[in-house]
Amino acid sequence: MTKVSEAPKARLERPVHPAPKEGRRLPFIVEFYGSAVAKKWLMAVTGIMLMGFVFAHMVGNLKLYFGEKSLNHYAEWLKEIGEPIFPRTGLLWILRFVLLGAVVVHIVSAAQLTRMNRRARPDRYQAPRDYAAATFASRTMRWTGVIVALFVVYHLMDLTWGVGGAEWTSGEVYQNIINSFERWPIAIVYIVANLALGVHLYHGGWSMFQSLGWNNGKFNDWRRMFAIGFATIVVVGNVSMPLMVVTGVVN
Amino acid sequence: MKVTLTVWRQPGPTATGKFETYEVDEVSEDMSFLELFDVLNDRLVGKGEEPVAFDHDCREGICGSCSMMINGRPHGPELGTATCQLHMRKFQDGAKITVEPWRAAAFPIVRDLVVDRSAFDRIVESGGYITAPTGSAPDGNLILIPKAVADSAMDAAQCIGCGACVAACPNGAANLFTAAKIMHLNLLPQGQPERWERVTNMVQTMERYFGSCTNHGECQTACPKEISIDFIALMNRDYIKAQFKQRRLASQRG
Numbered sequence: 001m002t003k004v005s006e007a008p009k010a011r012l013e014r015p016v017h018p019a020p021k022e023g024r025r026l027p028f029i030v031e032f033y034g035s036a037v038a039k040k041w042l043m044a045v046t047g048i049m050l051m052g053f054v055f056a057h058m059v060g061n062l063k064l065y066f067g068e069k070s071l072n073h074y075a076e077w078l079k080e081i082g083e084p085i086f087p088r089t090g091l092l093w094i095l096r097f098v099l100l101g102a103v104v105v106h107i108v109s110a111a112q113l114t115r116m117n118r119r120a121r122p123d124r125y126q127a128p129r130d131y132a133a134a135t136f137a138s139r140t141m142r143w144t145g146v147i148v149a150l151f152v153v154y155h156l157m158d159l160t161w162g163v164g165g166a167e168w169t170s171g172e173v174y175q176n177i178i179n180s181f182e183r184w185p186i187a188i189v190y191i192v193a194n195l196a197l198g199v200h201l202y203h204g205g206w207s208m209f210q211s212l213g214w215n216n217g218k219f220n221d222w223r224r225m226f227a228i229g230f231a232t233i234v235v236v237g238n239v240s241m242p243l244m245v246v247t248g249v250v251n
Numbered sequence: 252m253k254v255t256l257t258v259w260r261q262p263g264p265t266a267t268g269k270f271e272t273y274e275v276d277e278v279s280e281d282m283s284f285l286e287l288f289d290v291l292n293d294r295l296v297g298k299g300e301e302p303v304a305f306d307h308d309c310r311e312g313i314c315g316s317c318s319m320m321i322n323g324r325p326h327g328p329e330l331g332t333a334t335c336q337l338h339m340r341k342f343q344d345g346a347k348i349t350v351e352p353w354r355a356a357a358f359p360i361v362r363d364l365v366v367d368r369s370a371f372d373r374i375v376e377s378g379g380y381i382t383a384p385t386g387s388a389p390d391g392n393l394i395l396i397p398k399a400v401a402d403s404a405m406d407a408a409q410c411i412g413c414g415a416c417v418a419a420c421p422n423g424a425a426n427l428f429t430a431a432k433i434m435h436l437n438l439l440p441q442g443q444p445e446r447w448e449r450v451t452n453m454v455q456t457m458e459r460y461f462g463s464c465t466n467h468g469e470c471q472t473a474c475p476k477e478i479s480i481d482f483i484a485l486m487n488r489d490y491i492k493a494q495f496k497q498r499r500l501a502s503q504r505g
Binding site for chain 1: 424467
């Protein structure tokens with residue numbers, strides 16, 4: 001007969017996350033950020049900002065298909081937007097810092113929530129799990145997110161700072177893109193990273209509605225369709241460019 | 252019919268557990284899954300072995316005691332079914348079935364398949380109540396409630412607190428449980444006075460014990476009462492609103 005090693009105590013449960021300190025109240029924004037529900041809300045808000053950027057970036061770059069003059073003119077206009085109330089490139093820099101802020105909030109929240117979730121289940125299931133609802137996209141958000149973040153760093157090095165290895169001249173956007181995408185390994189990197197972005201958007205584009213609490217029987221079915229449509233448009237637009245250049249359709 | 256059960260055996264909270272395999276024959280297909288364990292335990296006791304400890308009480312799907320991870324799914328493969336109402340006819344003759352306890356930091360294993368779910372009580376204590384006048388019972392229908400609201404509150408109130416949502420969640424989050432316990436009160440007029448306090452306190456208590464929601468949707472599939480993750484969205488909205496709400500105006504609508 002197996003011996004019972006110890007009698008069950010009346011209460012075993014212990015909080016795994018520290019309680020907020022009593023007494024001194026922290027500034028509202030700090031207290032707000034302390035909650036996981038609020039972090040997810042912030043991830044949704046910053047996610048929408050980043051989706052807006054990704055979409056505008058994709059649409060703008062489709063000027064690649066209208067020729068060198070059109071794309072370079074668009075790139076020049078980006079530096080001029082907001083003039084004359086803002087100095088040249090003024091609004092562009094404001095937008096860049098807003099985006100950078102959104103990226104930081106999105107990634108830091110994700111990292112902190114991941115740690116919280118790991119602590120919430122320190123012992124994994126010993127037998128295989130049979131997932132019924134979680135999708136490939138929802139289960140790989142952390143990986144697709146990291147892939148996209150690393151890609152963005154390379155993308156900036158390649159086409160903004162000109163240190164990606166290809167011949168690069170400031171302002172010659174069209175030629176810089178051709179020079180970069182003509183290298184087929186780089187074209188594959190761009191394509192794979194954008195597929196990862198698509199998978200990330202497939203879950204994120206739906207999940208944000210839940211995190212924001214936008215739930216209404218009248219449009220709930222559209223939330224998934226929105227995510228699929230948005231991810232598809234962004235992926236098709238973005239993947240087409242390296243694909244067309246590497247296959248020699250655009251040169 | 253005959254089944255091969257692989258069951259998690261763990262003599263105590265801090266002891267090391269391991270899977271043990273038992274062949275159980277002469278199983279009636281009309282047995283519930285808990286009755287299968289009754290039969291197994293009878294035979295184990297007959298052989299002088301320690302029976303498998305598992306939680307059970309009403310055996311009619313309303314108490315929320317039974318808690319088994321069956322073949323990698325909380326409460327087994329049937330949708331909208333607690334372990335006690337899962338019948339052996341849902342399994343093939345000769346099936347291999349693996350049974351594990353819920354696993355979450357907030358649900359420590361007491362013994363074998365029994366886990367301590369008191370963390371749920373901490374959440375409910377922090378706001379799962381209303382202030383009501385004592386004294387004689389008020390007239391029925393004194394407070395009018397639209398049918399759609401009553402139905403929705405009832406859907407949330409079906410939660411039996413079994414913990415399948417936490418067990419199913421890849422993040423070990425209790426958002427479905429907490430959302431159900433908050434929203435069945437927040438939807439109704441009787442729940443309005445404490446509405447913003449309730450959602451703030453219950454969410455913050457939940458976050459001390461559990462993980463966070465990443466909207467996989469595993470919880471609503473595992474829920475024996477099929478409670479929808481729509482309630483999680485409603486809870487999120489109420490929580491964010493509560494943080495920005497000017498509390499002195501709390502009795503105003505919207």
